[in-house]
Amino acid sequence: MVASPDAAPPGAPSNTPPESPAQSPAADLFADEVYRDAIVDLLGAVGYGEISAFERLSADSRMAPTLEDKVALQGMASAQWAKIDPIVTRLGELGVEPYAAMEPFREAIDAFHAHTAPADWWESLVKAYVGDGLVNDFYREIAGYLDAETKGLVLSTLEDSGRVEFAVERIRAGIEADHVIAGRLALWGRRLMGEAVTQAQRVVASREAVSEVLADGRIDGLDLSTIAGMFERITRHHVERMGRLGLAH
Amino acid sequence: MVASPDAAPPGAPSNTPPESPAQSPAADLFADEVYRDAIVDLLGAVGYGEISAFERLSADSRMAPTLEDKVALQGMASAQWAKIDPIVTRLGELGVEPYAAMEPFREAIDAFHAHTAPADWWESLVKAYVGDGLVNDFYREIAGYLDAETKGLVLSTLEDSGRVEFAVERIRAGIEADHVIAGRLALWGRRLMGEAVTQAQRVVASREAVSEVLADGRIDGLDLSTIAGMFERITRHHVERMGRLGLAH
DSSP: OOOOTTTOOTTSOOSSOOSSOSOOOOGGGGGSHHHHHHHHHHHHHHHHHHHHHHHHHHHHGGGOSSHHHHHHHHHHHHHHHHTHHHHHHHHHHTTSOHHHHHGGGHHHHHHHHHHTOOSSHHHHHHHHHHHHHHHHHHHHHHHTTSOHHHHHHHHHTTTTGGGGHHHHHHHHHHHHHOTHHHHHHHHHHHHHHHHHHHHHHHHHHHOHHHHHHHHHTOSTTOSHHHHHHHHHHHHHHHHHHHHHTTOOO | OOOOSSSSOTTOOOSSOOSSOSOOOOGGGGGSHHHHHHHHHHHHHHHHHHHHHHHHHHHHGGGOSSHHHHHHHHHHHHHHHHTHHHHHHHHHHTTSOHHHHHGGGHHHHHHHHHHTOOSSHHHHHHHHHHHHHHHHHHHHHHHTTSOHHHHHHHHHTTTTGGGGHHHHHHHHHHHHHOTHHHHHHHHHHHHHHHHHHHHHHHHHHHOHHHHHHHHHTOSTTOSHHHHHHHHHHHHHHHHHHHHHTTOOO
């Protein structure tokens, strides 16, 4: 439990992302090699995340009970794919080989998916909905701390998240028709969240530039305690999402 | 064998599709229930073909040797997905349940893919290139015989076929690096074409409205001998495509 944003005492984590979390850092932040490396890491992770999300969603679409559901999940996969190109372009502008910048994140992201392979259509849908939500929350949280160009790029990936609404309807209808799946899907939601946190921590700990940026306060307002606040808000939104599905967390 | 529209001697196969293969039939052709049913079948087959192409291309992208190749094949899959929605819309306008209209083609199209499951990345690439070419040739051939609206819809699906050029480059480079694969891929191209023809014949024979439209001459200029001419041109283009890859047919 955390305090709400208005009433919160100093030092307490806030309930919503800060309205203006920090000054957007100036473009010359890129003169700082550590900042640049951390942004390359961020975009590399996001890029491989999209490639991998396409792969999982397209594979999961094979479990769809109807052609319409299959096409809907294929559409979520295609929407992920459309986000890859701008990230590849931006990584190129930052002077790195885009796909090489993604490689360091392959193991952790593949591990996330390997440890959360859906057993059936319901688990696929919950994963699509919960995964999309977690990723979008993270993007919204981090965007305010980035230079304007990286921020624009990260926020542009949020645009078509309305696509997941079909998943909410389907899951609610599925639970309505068969209450037995609710308990299993509630557990599944917890497992998805737990595995996401595990892999995210593993990635942050293993990337020197990311750790340095957080430890050294190179970006105004972004440090380990800010991260703790982010994590609490993301968790809270996850619980709210599970609630929308009619599932307890 | 059919006569070409302008100068070819009777009986000689023509090299290109006729410039103006037929008068575009009037919209009131839809008052003819058999014509309408045949168009529903055409769009149903095209629609399920796209869904299924997405499924195969996305599955095959897992065999990609590099992330860049994987993203390219994912892009071909996404391009197929983008074509589904207009077809679903049009089928709805024609008063049928769109996904139900696709069901009759599921077995033949699934059989095509089951019988041509690529054994490796090279076979995936050749299938993506050859399959895209065959489908586009068929659309171009059939378009001129359709009412304006269906014609526009079918031709709009041709737009992004330039996407396959990456496949041509990769296959040529692959053969350059290892001549041994050329013989296997040449055989593979023949098998793809043979299986496509087998399944297409099976579909036409099983669909009453399609057979009737062809047998009764309901569309000016479209009959079984026109179809034979189309088939010859499509085969010829297939051979040319295999040649572009450096493969004999």
